[in-house]
Amino acid sequence: xxxxxxxxxxxxxxxxxxxxxxxxxxxxxxxxxxxxxxxxxxxxxxxxxxxxxxxxxxxxxxxxxxxxxxxxxxxxxxxxxxxxxxxxxxxxxxxxxxxxxxxxxxxxxxxxxxxxxxx
DNA sequence: AACTTGACGAGGG
DNA sequence: CCCCTCGCCAAGT
Numbered sequence: 001x002x003x004x005x006x007x008x009x010x011x012x013x014x015x016x017x018x019x020x021x022x023x024x025x026x027x028x029x030x031x032x033x034x035x036x037x038x039x040x041x042x043x044x045x046x047x048x049x050x051x052x053x054x055x056x057x058x059x060x061x062x063x064x065x066x067x068x069x070x071x072x073x074x075x076x077x078x079x080x081x082x083x084x085x086x087x088x089x090x091x092x093x094x095x096x097x098x099x100x101x102x103x104x105x106x107x108x109x110x111x112x113x114x115x116x117x118x119x
Numbered sequence: 120a121a122c123t124t125g126a127c128g129a130g131g132g
Numbered sequence: 133c134c135c136c137t138c139g140c141c142a143a144g145t
Contacts, residue, residue, distance in 0.1 A: 003142065028127055040140055041127035047142095049126055060126080068126050079126085093133075123145080132136085 003047060009038070013047045016105065020059040023087040024103035025096070027063045034108060058082040059103075065095045 003009050012035055020026055028048075029041040045068075048057050058079045062068045067079040080090055090096045104110065 029129095032127085040142095042125070042141055043127090045126040057126080062126080063128055074126095121145100124143085125141105127140085129139090130137090132134105 003043065010047045010050070013039075013044055014051060014055050017048070017051070017055050017057065017060060019105060020056060020103050022056075023101070025059050025061050025083070025088065025098075025101045026103055027098070028060060029063050030102075031060065034105065059086075061096070063098075065098045067094065 013031060016031055016034065017026070027041075028044045031044045032039040032041050035044075041063075044060075048055070048060060051057050061079075061083075067077075067083075069076065069079045080094060083096070084090060088096050088101050
């Protein structure tokens with residue numbers, strides 16, 4: 001499958017990311033699992049790097065609760081700064097609490113999640 | 120066609 | 133907590 005030429009494939013990722021509320025985050029792997037077999041965490045990251053301005057890419061972080069933009073063209077720590085401005089708190093080691101901020105689309109909430117954490 | 124490079128993730132030490 | 137190894141998969145050389 002050629003993702004670069006498959007508009008529909010990338011749109012599925014964008015549609016989902018656009019739904020993440022301000023102050024909440026999702027992980028690359030979580031998105032991949034939600035979209036299906038053809039998606040992997042690495043692929044989601046690749047697709048996101050070519051997203052437009054209408055996609056809140058900063059709300060997607062890795063499974064450790066950290067931002068992974070250190071080797072890109074954008075300034076280091078930019079993603080974390082934007083998230084902090086949206087209300088997401090990070091520890092000194094650059095990690096945020098997935099317990100607090102991880103978001104799930106309607107109908108995909110895990111059974112053990114706290115009701116107060118649902119959007 | 121072979122090899123390298125990531126906006127990744129899980130498991131060990 | 134940090135670091136490494138693997139498995140992963142699409143792109144770029």
